[in-house]
Amino acid sequence: MAVGLMGGWIPSWPKFALGSLFPHFFFAQLKYRGGEWDPNPLFAEAIVEELELRTSIDARKARRVMQLSDRDLFFCPFLYMAGRYEFEPFTQQEREVLRRFLTYGGFLFAEDTVGAKGFGFDQAFRREMRAVLPGYELKRLSSEHSVYQSFYLIGSFGGRQRVNPYLEGITIDNWTPVIYSQNDLSGAWSRDRFGKWLHACVPGGEPQRKAAFKMGINIIVYSLTSDYKRDVIHHPFIKRRQNL
Amino acid sequence: MNVNPITIAPVFPLWLIMLLFCLALAQAAAQCVKSWTKLGPGRALVISLLRFTAIVVVVIFALNPSVVTRKEHRISPAIAIIVDTSKSMGQSVAGGKASRLGEAKALLMEGGSSLIESLSKKYEVHVYGLADSLRPLEFGDVARLQAAGRKGDVSAALRAISDRNSVAVLLSDGNVKWNESQAQQLPVVSVPFGDPETYQDILIKGISAPSIAFRDREVTIDVTLKNYGYTDLTLPVLLKDSGRLLSAKNIRVQTNPGESSVAFSFVPSEVGQKNLSVSIPQQVGERIVDNNQVNLSIKVVRDKTRILMVSGNPSMNYRFMRTALKSDPSIDLLSFVILRTPSDILNVRSYEQSLIPFPVKTLFLTELTNFDLLIFDNFNYALYLRPEHLESIRRFVEDGGSFAMVGGPNLFDEGRYGLSPIGDILPVRFVESEFYRRDPSVRVRLSPAGAKHPILRFGGEYREGDAGPDLLWREMSPLDGVNLMEAKKSATVLLETAQGITWPILTVSEKGKGRVLALTTDYAWKWYMGMVASGKGNQLYLMFVHRMVRWLTKDPSLDLVQMILPETTASTGQETDVRIRFQDGVPSRISDAAVSFSVFNPEGVKIDSKLKPSPQPGEYIVSFLPQNGGIFRIKVETPVGQLEESMVVAGPLEGLDAGPAHDRLQKISTSTGGKYMPRKDELTKQIEQYAQKAEKQFVEEKRVPLWATAFVMAVVLALLSSEWYLRRRWGLI
Numbered sequence: 007m008a009v010g011l012m013g014g015w016i017p018s019w020p021k022f023a024l025g026s027l028f029p030h031f032f033f034a035q036l037k038y039r040g041g042e043w044d045p046n047p048l049f050a051e052a053i054v055e056e057l058e059l060r061t062s063i064d065a066r067k068a069r070r071v072m073q074l075s076d077r078d079l080f081f082c083p084f085l086y087m088a089g090r091y092e093f094e095p096f097t098q099q100e101r102e103v104l105r106r107f108l109t110y111g112g113f114l115f116a117e118d119t120v121g122a123k124g125f126g127f128d129q130a131f132r133r134e135m136r137a138v139l140p141g142y143e144l145k146r147l148s149s150e151h152s153v154y155q156s157f158y159l160i161g162s163f164g165g166r167q168r169v170n171p172y173l174e175g176i177t178i179d180n181w182t183p184v185i186y187s188q189n190d191l192s193g194a195w196s197r198d199r200f201g202k203w204l205h206a207c208v209p210g211g212e213p214q215r216k217a218a219f220k221m222g223i224n225i226i227v228y229s230l231t232s233d234y235k236r237d238v239i240h241h242p243f244i245k246r247r248q249n250l
Numbered sequence: 251m252n253v254n255p256i257t258i259a260p261v262f263p264l265w266l267i268m269l270l271f272c273l274a275l276a277q278a279a280a281q282c283v284k285s286w287t288k289l290g291p292g293r294a295l296v297i298s299l300l301r302f303t304a305i306v307v308v309v310i311f312a313l314n315p316s317v318v319t320r321k322e323h324r325i326s327p328a329i330a331i332i333v334d335t336s337k338s339m340g341q342s343v344a345g346g347k348a349s350r351l352g353e354a355k356a357l358l359m360e361g362g363s364s365l366i367e368s369l370s371k372k373y374e375v376h377v378y379g380l381a382d383s384l385r386p387l388e389f390g391d392v393a394r395l396q397a398a399g400r401k402g403d404v405s406a407a408l409r410a411i412s413d414r415n416s417v418a419v420l421l422s423d424g425n426v427k428w429n430e431s432q433a434q435q436l437p438v439v440s441v442p443f444g445d446p447e448t449y450q451d452i453l454i455k456g457i458s459a460p461s462i463a464f465r466d467r468e469v470t471i472d473v474t475l476k477n478y479g480y481t482d483l484t485l486p487v488l489l490k491d492s493g494r495l496l497s498a499k500n501i502r503v504q505t506n507p508g509e510s511s512v513a514f515s516f517v518p519s520e521v522g523q524k525n526l527s528v529s530i531p532q533q534v535g536e537r538i539v540d541n542n543q544v545n546l547s548i549k550v551v552r553d554k555t556r557i558l559m560v561s562g563n564p565s566m567n568y569r570f571m572r573t574a575l576k577s578d579p580s581i582d583l584l585s586f587v588i589l590r591t592p593s594d595i596l597n598v599r600s601y602e603q604s605l606i607p608f609p610v611k612t613l614f615l616t617e618l619t620n621f622d623l624l625i626f627d628n629f630n631y632a633l634y635l636r637p638e639h640l641e642s643i644r645r646f647v648e649d650g651g652s653f654a655m656v657g658g659p660n661l662f663d664e665g666r667y668g669l670s671p672i673g674d675i676l677p678v679r680f681v682e683s684e685f686y687r688r689d690p691s692v693r694v695r696l697s698p699a700g701a702k703h704p705i706l707r708f709g710g711e712y713r714e715g716d717a718g719p720d721l722l723w724r725e726m727s728p729l730d731g732v733n734l735m736e737a738k739k740s741a742t743v744l745l746e747t748a749q750g751i752t753w754p755i756l757t758v759s760e761k762g763k764g765r766v767l768a769l770t771t772d773y774a775w776k777w778y779m780g781m782v783a784s785g786k787g788n789q790l791y792l793m794f795v796h797r798m799v800r801w802l803t804k805d806p807s808l809d810l811v812q813m814i815l816p817e818t819t820a821s822t823g824q825e826t827d828v829r830i831r832f833q834d835g836v837p838s839r840i841s842d843a844a845v846s847f848s849v850f851n852p853e854g855v856k857i858d859s860k861l862k863p864s865p866q867p868g869e870y871i872v873s874f875l876p877q878n879g880g881i882f883r884i885k886v887e888t889p890v891g892q893l894e895e896s897m898v899v900a901g902p903l904e905g906l907d908a909g910p911a912h913d914r915l916q917k918i919s920t921s922t923g924g925k926y927m928p929r930k931d932e933l934t935k936q937i938e939q940y941a942q943k944a945e946k947q948f949v950e951e952k953r954v955p956l957w958a959t960a961f962v963m964a965v966v967l968a969l970l971s972s973e974w975y976l977r978r979r980w981g982l983i
Contacts, residue, residue, distance in 0.1 A: 030565045030772075062563035062591045064659070080783035081727070081776060083566050110782040111570060155604045157589055181573075220598075230564035231587055232572060235604055239584060243606040 031057070031226060033069035034082030036114075041093030041127060044071075045119040048204060049192035053222045060223060061157060063230065074100040080107060084229050087116040088192055089127035096134055104138045108176075108183040113229040119190040121169035128188065135176065135184065144174045144186055151175075153185060155235045155244050156227040157220075164217025165189025166205045173221075180233050185225055194218035256956065259314040267312045274305040289980050297973055297982075304969035311962045314955065321950040327416035327941045328374040330436075331358065331366070332407060333395060334422035335381045338908035340397030341423075341537060343444060350443035350910075351397045354421040357441070357930060358392050365419075366392070368934045373941055376415060380407050380426070398823075401425055404918060405432040412436040416944030419937060420918065424911030430921050437924035437940050441933065444910030450479030452533055453541035455509065455907055464553040465521050466620075471514045471546075473528050478507045478909040480533060489514045490527045507909060518550040520650075521804075523896050525881045540903035545881060547898045555803050558613065558621045559585040562628040562660040570775035571627065571656070574795035581799065584621075586613075592633060614639040618646050622803045628658025628772050631672070644671035648762030652802035657733040658772035659686045677741030677759035678768045681734065691728035693748045694755050696720045700744030704808045705758070705797045708790070722790070724748060727780030729755070733770035758801070765802050811888055813895045820899045822879050828897070830886050832868040846887045847872045852880025879904050 033050050037043045054067040069086075072079050074096065079085070085107070096104065108114060118128045135144055147153060153173060154160040163171045169188040176184040194215045196204040207214040235244065260267055282298035289297070339351040348356070358365050358377075366389055369375050377387045381399020384407040404426045408418060417437050420426075423444040458472040473487060483503040489496045501512045518524060529543035536542075557575060561568040564587055575583045589605055590596065596603065614635065618624065624643060631640065647653045655676060673679065700706050701720065723745065737743045737754045745756035757768045778791035800808045814829040830847070849859040849872070859874040876882060879901025885894045912928075919926040924940070927933050977983045 030563070030567075060590065060594055060597065062588050062594060064563060064565070077783070080779040083569075083775075083779065106782060110788055111573065111779060157605070158598060158603050159601070161602070227564050227589065230566065230569055231589075232569050234572065234585060234587060237583075237585065240604070240606055244604050247601045247604070 031063050031065040031084060031230065032082070033086045034072045034079070034084060035069050036085055036087040037071050037073050038087070038089075038096070039094040041089045041091040041130065043087075043089055043093070045088055045090050046190075046192040046196045046204075048197060049195045052197050053192075053195040053219065053226075056219050057223055057226060061227065063226065065226075074103050079103065080112065083112050084226065085112060085114045086192075087114060087131075088119055089117075089131070090120045091126045092130040093127070095130075096137070101134070101138050104134075108139065109178070112183060114184045115225055115229070116184065116186045117190060117192055118186075118188040119166075119193055121167050121188040121190060123169070123188070131186065139176055139178075139184075142176045142178065144176055144184070146172045147175045147177075147182065147185070151182070152233045152235045153182065153224055153228040156224045156231060158224055159244065159247060160217075160221060160224060162210075162213070162217045163189060164194060164207065164210070164214045164219070164221055165191050166193030166207055166218070168208075168210065168214065173225075180236070182228075185228075187221075189218070191218045191222055195222060256315045256317055257953075259316065261312050261314050264313075267309060270312075271305065271309045274308075275302070278302045278305065285982060288982065293976070293980055297976055297980075300969050300973040300976070304966050304973070307962060307965050307969065311966075316953050316955040319952045319954070321952070322947060323950060324945065324947045326373055327944040327946070328376060328414055329369055329937060329941055330411045330415035330418040331369075331375060331377045332380050332384075332404075332411075332418055332420045332422075333358070333377065333387075333392070334402060334420070334426060335379045335395050335397055336399050336401050336425060337381075337397055337903065337906055338401075338423055338425040339443065341444065341449075341908045349397065350423050351395060353443055354441075355392055355395060357421065357933075359389075363934070365934060365937075369937060369941075372938070376411070378407065378411065380404070380422075384410055401427050403427040403429075404438075405429040408436050408438070408922070417924070417937060417940040418922075419933075420915065422915060423908070424914040425908065426914065426918075428914055428918055430917070436922060437944075438919050438922040439924050439933070439937055439940060440915035440919045440926050441930065442910065442912040442915050442926070442928055444908075444912075446478075446910040446912060448479075449537060449909055450533075450535045451537045451541070451909060452477045452480060452485065452503070452530060453538065453907055454528055454530065454544045454905065456905070457528060457544050457546055459526075459546055459548060461547075462549050462551060463518055463524075465518055465550050467553065468515050468517050469548065471526070471528070473512050473514065475501060475503070475510045475512070475530065476507065476907060476909070477503045477510070479535070481506045483533070485530050485533075487512050488527075488529050489516075490529070492525050493527075496526070518548075521550050521552055524548045524550055525896055525898070538903055538906060538908060540879075540901050541906045543901075544904055545879065545898045545900070547881070547896060552622060552803075554580055554582040555623065555799060555805070556582045556621045557584070557623045557625060557799065558618070559583060559625040559627060560629050561585065561587040562626075562630055562658060563588055563591075565628065565658070565772060566775045567656065567658070567772045568627055570778045570791070571625075571795060574778075574792045575799070577792055578796050578799070588629070588634075591630075608634055610634055610636075610639055614642050618642055619649075619651070621651070623652045623654065623799060625654045625656060627656040628660045630660040631670070637670070640671040644675050647675045647764035647766060650763035652765045652767075652804075654767045654769065654798065654802060656772065656774075657686075657768070657770040658731070675761045675764075675766050676738075676768055677757040677766055678733075678735035678737055678754060678770060681736040685735075686731065686733050688731040691730045692732060692750065693728045694723055694726060694745045695748040696723050697743045697746050699742045700756070703742070703744050703758070703801075704810060705756075705794075705801045706744055708793055708797075727776040727783075729771045729773040729776065731771060731773050735768070735770050765804065767798060767802055769798075809893060811886055811893045813884065813886060813893055815895065815897045820876060820882075820897065822876050822899060822902045825873055825875050826899070827862070828872045828874075828884055829864065830870040830872060830893075831866070832888075844889050845870060848885040848887075849874045850883040850885070851876070851878065852882065854883075878902075 050069045051067050054065045057063055057065050070082060072082055116131055120126055122128060132144060167190050174186040175182040193205045194207050195218065198204060278298050278301045281301060282294050285294040285297060333354055335351065340349050342349050343353060366375055377389060377392060379385045379387050379395055380402035405428055420438050420440045453476050454473060455476040456474040463469040480503055485501050485503060486498055487501050488498050496516055497514050499512050501510050503510055525547050527543055527545045532539050532542060568587060572585060575581050586608055653675060696706060732753055734753055737757045741757045741759035743754040743757050747753045747755060755770055759766055778788055781790055782788055810832060812831045814831060816826060820826040847859055849857050851857050857874060859872050862871040862873050864871045876899040879899050881896050882899050883894060883896045886892060916926040925936060927936055
């Protein structure tokens with residue numbers, strides 16, 4: 007709560023959101039057929055405020071809703087996808103578009119907000135990933151992955167719920183274009199217009215929410231910097247701090 | 251002449267002939283008995299005799315008798331005289347009156363009993379000159395021979411002449427190539443010239459050095475010296491770079507003759523052509539001085555292009571540019587992204603975040619010169635860099651580094667860059683109160699200069715679709731943000747906005763020895779994803795970034811004009827060809843008059859050169875004749891660019907090892923079954939002995955048939971006709 011509110015009081019670096027079509031960062035949420043594509047409609051504001059407060063990233067709070075058939079999809083390099091239930095399979099054309107998007111530099115962060123392994127959204131999402139990127143599979147991202155070091159050094163895993171103490175992802179060469187969570191990070195970020203959190207974080211309470219914000223920022227920074235933290239000059243610093 | 255007995259060569263098997271003969275004889279006997287009672291004994295015998303005679307004639311014909319005559323012939327052997335005309339034969343002999351070649355010519359031609367005259371009386375004599383190749387000579391050519399070529403290959407020469415000659419005479423100082431495994435069965439009588447006992451010289455015999463070296467990596471040059479006539483001597487060996495002493499080492503000369511080695515190591519710090527020389531001082535009594543120095547040229551290239559990139563914040567522009575830079579294995583990228591500005595609030599203790607200090611002092615004051623290219627990507631310098639850092643960047647560029655400024659709202663920090671040392675080197679300047687604009691999005695187009703510039707002339711590398719380069723850029727995704735800048739007069743705009751007021755988007759210029767570039771947008775990444783969205787690959791964007799880097803760092807692969815030097819070191823007095831090649835994308839028709847070449851000798855004087863046709867399109871050949879050794883400069887000027895390279899031409903006596911190698915001559919004679927002949931008074935006699943051994947003879951055999959076919963047929967017919975006539979007359983028919 008405090009984290010979110012502080013964002014309004016502290017002057018941050020001037021932003022140029024104006025009427026820009028594609029600012030440096032914004033959430034482009036994927037709308038799909040079947041299931042429930044928008045389980046946490048109020049998630050974006052708090053995490054973007056936090057992003058602006060803590061980092062130098064130029065971001066916009068308003069999210070854009072995209073479908074795989076939208077022409078602008080390729081100009082929304084951070085694609086967000088969430089859901090609770092099983093959804094209809096993508097068409098072959100949609101799969102081809104998503105494959106091209108992910109193969110050539112796009113990024114997808116997906117969330118199963120229920121956290122039911124092997125059921126509902128989880129089952130459907132894994133099915134689609136197998137079809138979109140055959141030969142690649144969602145794997146647990148090791149603790150050495152750049153996403154855990156891109157801004158914060160992640161020590162604990164937050165979210166509205168704590169289903170997995172890890173993120174999963176599909177890695178192609180040194181880049182992970184798909185990151186998947188079942189901890190409902192967006193549920194932990196969601197708040198109403200009066201600043202009240204919409205969901206309690208269980209079982210860890212507010213520290214778990216704080217960890218969810220940290221993870222959210224790390225995922226966003228990773229999407230904009232790739233494996234930059236693996237560069238030789240950064241790695242020794244990070245290892246030294248992790249060993250403290 | 252011997253006449254051998256008549257020989258037979260039966261046309262049928264002998265048993266068949268005998269069988270037929272017996273049958274015919276029996277038939278003639280039976281006929282005789284039968285006609286005996288009718289005609290009486292006299293007439294019966296006549297008829298039978300005629301038949302018998304005809305049979306005998308046929309049998310003799312079948313036996314094919316002939317007379318064989320044999321005649322013996324003797325062949326006088328041919329003698330090959332091989333005169334070594336390599337450069338070492340030009341050395342004077344002890345006393346300095348004549349050269350080794352002069353002595354050899356005197357032996358061949360002078361005096362009443364010259365070698366050629368003596369031998370040609372009895373034998374066929376062939377004379378050859380041997381240096382770079384084996385040349386047949388007329389007797390009259392011998393007097394005009396000059397010592398001018400490189401070491402000749404005796405093995406190859408003997409192979410070439412062994413079928414026409416029976417013995418070879420080699421006149422040489424022993425400085426020849428000899429491969430014993432290829433020895434021929436042609437005896438070589440070798441005649442030595444020069445005196446190993448009195449010969450004195452120290453030379454640089456060999457240098458082992460790479461033709462290409464990498465900047466900041468140690469280069470080793472191995473030098474081998476050879477000495478004749480000196481012992482217990484300490485010699486300084488000097489390594490110089492364009493006349494400036496780079497290193498010196500002492501070497502101890504102990505044995506005579508002997509070889510010594512020394513190795514030099516140095517680390518080249520600058521990219522480009524290095525003209526080096528290795529030399530030793532002249533010694534008292536030294537016969538050749540020109541072989542005391544060897545020039546060599548090493549091309550220093552960068553192993554990797556080292557780039558320092560500072561990005562003002564995490565952005566798509568950073569990520570896609572990083573992707574492009576990382577996709578080139580020749581690029582070594584060190585990047586810093588400002589993840590948090592001083593105004594951003596950190597909510598955790600420092601050890602819980604991954605941010606590292608931005609080492610500005612180290613990067614911009616100490617280590618900057620170790621990079622080839624510095625990129626500021628939407629970076630607000632005012633928060634981090636002090637004037638001395640900016641001054642250091644300016645010096646870095648003016649001294650040959652390169653600098654790229656990628657746009658964004660932070661780029662020019664509301665114009666403050668313009669007043670800084672960086673503003674001095676940038677190709678653009680701030681002109682409006684509004685320095686950055688995001689709306690409306692705008693497309694770009696190629697400027698006339700951009701269409702010709704190496705960065706944007708993808709040429710044969712990119713041929714997706716049929717779109718011309720201008721249409722290609724017009725169809726690129728529009729940019730959502732541009733910096734409103736004005737190009738300086740000294741700059742060249744390559745890309746500009748295509749709508750509304752024209753603003754430069756990609757501008758380049760040169761500053762001092764370095765190059766600078768301004769890409770005044772933070773939305774170039776949309777070109778990448780726009781191409782992907784339209785179903786094409788990301789190659790165009792990757793090439794765009796790679797070519798920007800290559801142009802900025804003066805990578806020769808992007809030069810429109812390239813010079814290809816000879817693979818082997820050129821030599822004095824030999825026509826030397828240098829190829830000039832135009833890169834793909836240069837207008838195919840550049841008139842010859844528009845291309846000018848200049849060749850300068852080591853003294854800096856322009857020398858004659860000529861243009862020769864090349865079978866390769868877009869290629870010229872410059873040909874020149876170096877008259878002396880040293881570093882030559884070749885300068886090419888064309889409408890699309892100019893280029894200057896230097897090359898080493900070996901001097902006439904550079905590396906010449908003229909020490910008499912009589913032991914090699916002994917080896918040649920021994921392995922071919924010939925004789926080493928230091929005493930010339932018995933030379934003619936010795937050669938004649940070998941020639942007599944090689945004399946050959948053969949027997950000519952002639953076969954004359956005794957029976958002609960038509961004659962035999964006529965005899966047989968006459969006998970049988972007579973028999974028929976008598977039979978008819980005597981009433982048997």
